[in-house]
Amino acid sequence: MLWLFSFFLFGHLFTASGEVAEVGRLHYWTHAAYAKLEPAVIRLADFMLRRAFFTQNPVGRRLLWLLSWTNLLLPHGVVIPTPAAARLLRDIAGAPEAEAHIAIGPCVCQKNLERFREPVEKDITVLYGAEIYRRFFPEYRRLDLDEALDLLKKFNQAGLTPVAEFLMQSGQWMFVLCHCDQEVCCPTRIYNAVGRSLYPGPYQARQDPKKCLGPEVCGLCLKRCHFHANRAEAGRAVLEEGQCLGCGLCVTTCRGKARKLVRRPGYSGRLLPFARVQTPELD
Numbered sequence: 001m002l003w004l005f006s007f008f009l010f011g012h013l014f015t016a017s018g019e020v021a022e023v024g025r026l027h028y029w030t031h032a033a034y035a036k037l038e039p040a041v042i043r044l045a046d047f048m049l050r051r052a053f054f055t056q057n058p059v060g061r062r063l064l065w066l067l068s069w070t071n072l073l074l075p076h077g078v079v080i081p082t083p084a085a086a087r088l089l090r091d092i093a094g095a096p097e098a099e100a101h102i103a104i105g106p107c108v109c110q111k112n113l114e115r116f117r118e119p120v121e122k123d124i125t126v127l128y129g130a131e132i133y134r135r136f137f138p139e140y141r142r143l144d145l146d147e148a149l150d151l152l153k154k155f156n157q158a159g160l161t162p163v164a165e166f167l168m169q170s171g172q173w174m175f176v177l178c179h180c181d182q183e184v185c186c187p188t189r190i191y192n193a194v195g196r197s198l199y200p201g202p203y204q205a206r207q208d209p210k211k212c213l214g215p216e217v218c219g220l221c222l223k224r225c226h227f228h229a230n231r232a233e234a235g236r237a238v239l240e241e242g243q244c245l246g247c248g249l250c251v252t253t254c255r256g257k258a259r260k261l262v263r264r265p266g267y268s269g270r271l272l273p274f275a276r277v278q279t280p281e282l283d
């Protein structure tokens, strides 16, 4: 199907091999239409997430699940650690095409729900996503690589999860690098309610239980994880590897140096090939 969308070249995207290429005009305008609809989608998701019927009742949960199932058409994200996000941005910034660029604007969830918390400017659009959002939303500004990498570090310190967002279940349609919390971010809240919208990334955390200082002394992994993958037990933090999506937020601040990131066994790379995010810092 994608060849159909590539009939008229317009804008830029990552190809499956990780190179930057031009994107089809229909592809571009489909996404531009989504960008215009996004506020309504976010408000609908928030309306549902704030009602117990949709998060606790089996019928309501099914309806919320169906809304997130529309992520076949709407964006969905792969969770990645900060060094992997930096690798993606370096590759984009190094592309020869002048218009393959990076931009930043206000968090779309915060803006449309009018629930602001710092940092507000954290929506790092890339490639054709940057082109579209800068075209239709004046608050987006072009970002150079140094500032982008600096922001990634700040977002990590602030405890925000890096998520590479795609459109239409295609690994070729990455358009934004989001940095999410669990209070306002709709995709994260949907994931925590019904297990959809986000996908485990190419890495996952691993813990050496002997090195853990315990929740009383440290406990940062319990505070920083947005996916409830940690619990306190017998004076130690216990990592549920099956629930870890691989953001690495608990690794960078672990006071006992008990945690590291490892490659996720069986990671398919269907949406985000491992080769595109591999970096020596994580190997």
Ligand code: SF4
Binding pocket: 107, 108, 109, 110, 122, 123, 178, 179, 180, 181, 184, 185, 186, 187
């Ligand atoms: S997905 Fe996350 S960063 Fe993106 S707009 Fe929503 S809260 Fe903001």
Ligand code: SF4
Binding pocket: 207, 211, 212, 213, 214, 215, 218, 219, 220, 221, 222, 236, 237, 250, 253, 254, 255, 256, 257, 258, 259
């Ligand atoms: S962050 Fe590290 S040291 Fe702190 S509680 Fe978690 S595993 Fe233990």
Ligand code: SF4
Binding pocket: 204, 205, 224, 225, 226, 227, 228, 229, 230, 239, 243, 244, 245, 246, 247, 248, 249, 250, 251
């Ligand atoms: S356990 Fe750590 S790496 Fe895994 S999702 Fe939670 S904070 Fe991220």
